[in-house]
Amino acid sequence: MTKIVLDASALLALLQREKGSDQVTQHLSNAMMSSINFSEVIAVLIHTGIPEKEAKILITDLIKEIIPFDTEQAYLTAILRTATKNLGLSLGDRACLSLAQLHKTTALTADKAWAKLHLEHAKIVVIR
DSSP states (O other), X not given: XXXXXXXXXXXXXXXXXXXXXXXXXXXXXXXXXXXXXXXXXXXXXXXXTOOHHHHHHHHHHHOSEEEOOOHHHHHHHHHHHHHHGGGTOOHHXXXXXXXXXXXXXXXXXXXXXXXXXXXXXXXEEEOO
């Protein structure tokens, strides 16, 4: 089955049992995540009161493939700034999208603004 890249917003929707979380659940066995998005999710969990070690274990139990943010991904993330600037996408958003582009796969997000993007080497699925 094809790998899918999870945005932090998609994983947080699952963890918080929000609308669209069922779509995230369907893809967990094939999910990968950028280390940037991993960091975002951990930060949110810690902010909500989950101890650091528990937050890390929770995420690494769910997402088996955390991809380090390397030079190639950093380059693609930077290039995406121009195309996403008017939509207000963050560095983390662009890191997710660049990882999906590198793997020529789908990025799963809860961010509705992404629906306005059209990328050559990645598909975007908005879960709600």
